[in-house]
Amino acid sequence: MAADEYTAVVFTITRGSFVDGWGIRTTIFLKGCPLRCKWCCNPESQQPYPELGVTPSECNQCGACRGLCKSLTLESGGPVVDRARCTNCGKCAEVCPTKALAMFGEAYTVERAFQELMRDKAYYDRSGGGVTIGGGEATMSDKFTYALVKKLQEAGVHVAIDTCGYPVSPLALKVLEQADLLLFDLKGFDPERHRRDTGVSNEVIHDTLRHLGALGKDIIIRLPLVPGHTDDDETLRKEAALIASVGSVRRIDLIPYHDFGAVKYEQLGRPYKMAGTPRLPDERVEEIRRIFEATGIPTQIGG
Amino acid sequence: MGTRKTFEMSDRVKKLRQAVLETPEICVERAMYLTQSFMETEGENIVVRRAKALSHILENMTVAIHDGELLVGNTTSKRRGSFIIPEIQWEWYLREMDNMSTRSWDRCQPIGRYEREQMQKYLPYWKDKCTWDKVNKEWNDTVLRLNGEIFMTHTSSMSGQHFGHIAVDYPRMLTRGLRDIINEAKSYLEKLPVSPDELRKYAAMRAAVIAMEAVITFSKRYAALAADMARDEKDPARRAELMEIARICEKVPEYPAETFREALQSILILYIALRIEAYAPGVSLGRPDQYLYPYFKRDIENGVLTEEQCVELLEMLLIKMNDLACLMSSETVEFLSGFPTLASITIGGVKRDGTDSVNPLTYLFMEAERNVRLTAEEFVVRISRENSDEFVMEACRLAVEMKGKIKFISDETTIAMLMRDGKSLEDARDFVVLGCASPSSAGRSLDITAGAVNFAYILELALNDGKSRITGEQIGLRTGNPRKFKSYDEIWEAFKKQAEYVLSVAVSSRNTDRLIYAENVPAPLHSAMLPACFESGLDIVNVGAKMFATESHGAVGVPNVADSLAAIKKLVFEEKRFTMSELIDALDNNFEGYEVLRGALLAAPKFGNDIDYVDSIVSDILEFASSVLSRFEGIAGTKHTLAAMAGTGNFVMGSKVGALPDGRLAGKPLAEGGISPSQGKNTSGATASMRSVAKLDHTAISGGSVFNMRFNPGAVDSEEKLRKFALMLRTYCETGGFHVQFNFLSAETLRLAQAEPHNYRDLLVRVATYSAYFVELSKQVQDDIILKTEFKEV
Ligand code: SF4
């Protein structure tokens, strides 16, 4: 297969973004992630295939989906999907006029993604911006992402990768080495708790970070501050020490926990494990900011 | 705060500002004195009559100097007043007299007894004399059938206004003084006029002298009043100020201004007189940071002016521009809701020689506007490659602080547009932006827009054999049964035929209007202030001296037409998801029972998302319509051009159009602003919308176009993000965009304002292209503003 024909499932492309890296950027989000963070606010990005999203409140009872599929029944409150049987084939979403049934994710070839991402080239050039590939975890789609990064760079586009730092293959690591900028997530220091919270140990992640630091890669660290999980002083101090030791970290972004993702769990028919988690008070966030600022690296709240 | 110096408003400026925030009151003085004069001058040359009428008004209207004022002059007898323009339309003022304080849009204070009596006494004089009555007698049945149906406020008389959209040659008046220009006119009057041209110019010069003397008299009335008040004034500081006002008003505008303050007073008096003579939204100050700069520089260098004093004077000037609220009939107000004044001040961009025009006074103008931020004064910021990043950042910062009340215009795109319409490179570089977003050359050009043509309606005609889907009436040509259309091309052909027909009627309607204006409402003061008119003796309404004039027709609903055509092309002819017959059935039934079909239409490509498939159809429509218009001639060789702007007419125009193949339901509003994507349809991000708009050939819409964007204030909440925003704007301007303005209000704030209007009296929003107080808008317009796509921070 020619590199241009590799595919990945894209769940959204956001243009004209002022965050996710330097300058004005387009961010492409790919589906598929090796981690399962309990607080993930993009659960639709975890599986590497397109998935059906259901929003019964949007349904206007037009009846187009009735009898279409054995896993779907139309009730007075809107469509109900039997998740155990649904194959995410997308037929029902095709007929639904209101997006009560809609698919998360669509397959893109490298070529198609490239064409789409090049549209704002003038904006990247004027502002020192570029493309950010996020997810999910972009390196999960290693062949696709590697080909896309190369192609964009050859066209003179700066490429950032938003990564959880857990490469699933040698090629996935090469993707990170190839990027011009890394938005690198850190999710707690204690390996055991990290495993409970995200499904994987963080040793590989820390190794990856040190490796990229040794290569002198530009890195922005992103730290989700999740009450009861990643917000205790000990964790934060150790993280700060790790970050300071890396050498090429340009900025630290603190991302206070929010529950905007809760509705998507409902749409996907999955339980939301973080219900009831409070938001961190502003004073505490500011306190945390000072801990990281002490490393001498610029630290900001929000991406 | 960047490099800008900040100055807070002084207490007296705050009080002056508060006074023009009141609900407007009707002032009958203009109508009364105008009519008295016309009753006395019957039989005389119309140009002279108009000058005498202006003179009678300026000699008799109330003059007042308010506490704390340093710049003086009032447009009406009220602090925030609305005058009456009976020579254009008279009847509706009487008809609507009782409900003007209770109607849903643009309410004024209840009209008092004295005012009612005067209105009843003087307005009926204008029966069959006002331009609207005359035009109605001239228009043939075809024009009358389409007016109010497909056209709205499409001619000046229909909107009850003069021509507006003009910036006179202020620098000429400032440097010469009116006396010198009067002497030039008088020397012409010493010779015996022989040829018809000379005879016409002779009358024009007589009128010019009367009109300019009237302005001098008007100013001297203020001088006398100030001197009187000084005599009774106890406070020595205020007494000194009043004496200074008296001195200045005695001197300017009769003689050249020598100081910054004299220059401001001089242009203010002239500006007021121009509004009184012939008003429509868009009477503009041109590029004051350019022509006032020499005065400012000299005063600063001589130590007679501080920057702080300069800002205070500028604030007073901007506040003065708000003393008039343009009252419109309920029919017109639907198109231009929010008392539009559109008194534009254009800053930024390049000078006539192509170099950066920004100077220290430019920044002080921005600072004054940051404090004043009222509705009438419009700030247009030209963005050129030559302008510094610092300037563009300051302008963006101002736009964010003002929640969006700043229009941005691309220098490069606009200069190309004007040159295509025949302007010289220097004149094109010296452009100003008037009215909603029409480019023009100050003092050298008259570029009029007046209302709009409903393009969505034209598509409906093509898809219904020339009939309205709502009333069933035969409005357009018979272009065949749409169910039988076999290809996209057949639909496009039908659309073109209907468009050609409708546009020819639009031109006929407009030309009739202009001929009547030329005969009935010349504007001798305006003409004296425009060198080309003055030298030729041709009045501005006659398009004096073939003053490189254009007449643009505003296309409304073009995005709806393109979205509809794209949906038909893709779903009916390419994917064959349903037939033309099914589509027409669905439209006839307003999609009831056709929800699935409507869902497919809604999911088809939409303008504003950088999808060439549909964006190219927008281009096709604009280029076709513009080429049709270019074939017609206007009076005195005026060119007819296309614009894409909707005012607030997208509501009322939407109410006349049935369901459309873009999935829009019958009667719903059309796309707002002209070429702003349909409400809620631009979902791909800010740069995608910008690219959709920037890729259009703007020389096809040389009358201007309006592109409004909504931004969440959070998207620009740091210096770093604001810098990115500024660079995004620059990129848009450099890659073919023409106009853009941003609304930075959060939906929450707007909903609160809806619920508690009294707490949000001074909340400004963009309505189409001008600013209005949010709480003075109808609920429908308010809801629409809230609905507009919000580009969230991501
Ligand atoms: S996505 Fe396919 S399998 Fe799932 S409910 Fe819809 S039609 Fe059935």
Ligand code: SF4
């Ligand atoms: S197709 Fe969509 S809108 Fe229609 S009944 Fe099914 S879920 Fe509801």
